[in-house]
Amino acid sequence: MNSASSVKFLYAAYIATWTIHVLYLGSLVRRYRRLQRQMKELGK
Amino acid sequence: MKKAFPILAVLTAFFLAYAFYQAMFVAPTDALQGDVYRIIYYHVPSAWTAFLLFFINFIASVQYLANAKPSTARTVKWTVIALGIVGFVAPFVPQVRQQLPTGMHPSAVATTALIIAAVYQLIGEFFPGQDLDVLAVTAAEVGVVFCSIVLITGPIWARPVWGIWWAPGDIRLTSTLVLWLIYVSYLVLRRFSDSAQTQKLAAVLAVFGALDVPLVYFSIWFFRTQHPQPVIGGGGSMDPRMLNVLLINWMAFLCFAFLVCWSRFRLEKLRREVEEAEALESLLEPAGASATSSTAKLPLSRRPQ
Numbered sequence: 001m002n003s004a005s006s007v008k009f010l011y012a013a014y015i016a017t018w019t020i021h022v023l024y025l026g027s028l029v030r031r032y033r034r035l036q037r038q039m040k041e042l043g044k
Numbered sequence: 045m046k047k048a049f050p051i052l053a054v055l056t057a058f059f060l061a062y063a064f065y066q067a068m069f070v071a072p073t074d075a076l077q078g079d080v081y082r083i084i085y086y087h088v089p090s091a092w093t094a095f096l097l098f099f100i101n102f103i104a105s106v107q108y109l110a111n112a113k114p115s116t117a118r119t120v121k122w123t124v125i126a127l128g129i130v131g132f133v134a135p136f137v138p139q140v141r142q143q144l145p146t147g148m149h150p151s152a153v154a155t156t157a158l159i160i161a162a163v164y165q166l167i168g169e170f171f172p173g174q175d176l177d178v179l180a181v182t183a184a185e186v187g188v189v190f191c192s193i194v195l196i197t198g199p200i201w202a203r204p205v206w207g208i209w210w211a212p213g214d215i216r217l218t219s220t221l222v223l224w225l226i227y228v229s230y231l232v233l234r235r236f237s238d239s240a241q242t243q244k245l246a247a248v249l250a251v252f253g254a255l256d257v258p259l260v261y262f263s264i265w266f267f268r269t270q271h272p273q274p275v276i277g278g279g280g281s282m283d284p285r286m287l288n289v290l291l292i293n294w295m296a297f298l299c300f301a302f303l304v305c306w307s308r309f310r311l312e313k314l315r316r317e318v319e320e321a322e323a324l325e326s327l328l329e330p331a332g333a334s335a336t337s338s339t340a341k342l343p344l345s346r347r348p349q
Contacts, residue, residue: 005204006077006078006079006080006204007078007079007080009080009083009200009201009203009204010079010080010082010083012200013083013086013087013196013197013200013201014064014083014086016193016196016197016200017086017090017193017196017197020189020192020193020196021189021193021300024189024304025304025307028304028307028308028311031311031315032307032311032314035311035314035315035318036314038318038322039314039317039318039321042318042321042322042325
């Protein structure tokens with residue numbers, strides 16, 4: 001097995017993992033902000 | 045508790061960075077696979093975390109269904125306690141011990157039975173009423189995220205090691221994909237169904253979906269599959285230094301999953317509060333005003349994203 005090319009797969013796996021986590025955390029933040037905005041609108 | 049969150053988040057970030065350092069620079073290189081084997085430090089902990097979250101979803105769903113009637117709740121509670129005791133004692137009975145698969149230790153089975161019973165009681169204690177449903181949806185959603193990582197990192201590892209991205213028909217791979225599809229359908233059901241029975245239907249789906257978790261886990265014990273043998277038990281063997289790094293990474297991902305679940309739990313509680321406030325407001329509003337209102341007055345579940 002070519003070590004140099006296999007390392008690319010290792011990096012790809014780690015980057016994919018953190019990309020998924022960051023995207024999910026981003027979606028949580030977006031949803032949270034939208035709910036806070038709605039809560040404020042309801043409070044008016 | 046809210047003040048503890050940022051502190052825990054910073055500690056978890058340091059723990060994850062330490063786990064990454066261990067995985068990339070401290071763990072020895074595999075003699076056969078080279079460095080690409082280090083994918084297991086993200087793949088395996090993600091799988092274990094997903095299983096744990098689906099298990100929590102299962103327990104919360106069972107309790108949610110059982111709590112519909114106090115007598116059923118009591119019966120299920122005592123049944124779980126009885127099963128925990130039987131599960132703790134039975135593996136040490138010689139006749140039962142002989143039936144256990146190779147590599148499965150009686151103490152591990154006994155501990156698992158006891159933990160299941162204890163988790164059931166703890167979840168019932170700390171998540172009363174609707175909180176059980178909130179916990180169920182939280183665990184399912186975060187579990188799907190971790191399961192997605194398993195399904196993506198697995199093929200990335202398989203390509204250089206097996207020479208193929210996916211082994212069609214392999215029971216471990218197929219059952220994991222089915223597990224992911226079950227929980228995605230669970231989330232879709234919750235997102236798009238506006239029936240009053242949605243929560244109960246979702247709980248029933250979760251109970252049946254959880255049956256796939258032991259199938260995924262034990263598939264490599266009982267079936268011939270391309271997937272490597274289990275890391276712990278089941279005839280698998282691993283260098284202690286590698287195992288140590290693997291457990292460090294799992295602990296780090298568990299801390300991370302806990303914080304994500306905490307955030308998702310609070311988000312779901314807030315979503316329900318907003319929904320209730322909107323329903324209350326629409327009740328208090330004069331009839332003429334509500335007729336002119338736009339989508340802003342629709343419940344959240346019916347509102348365009």
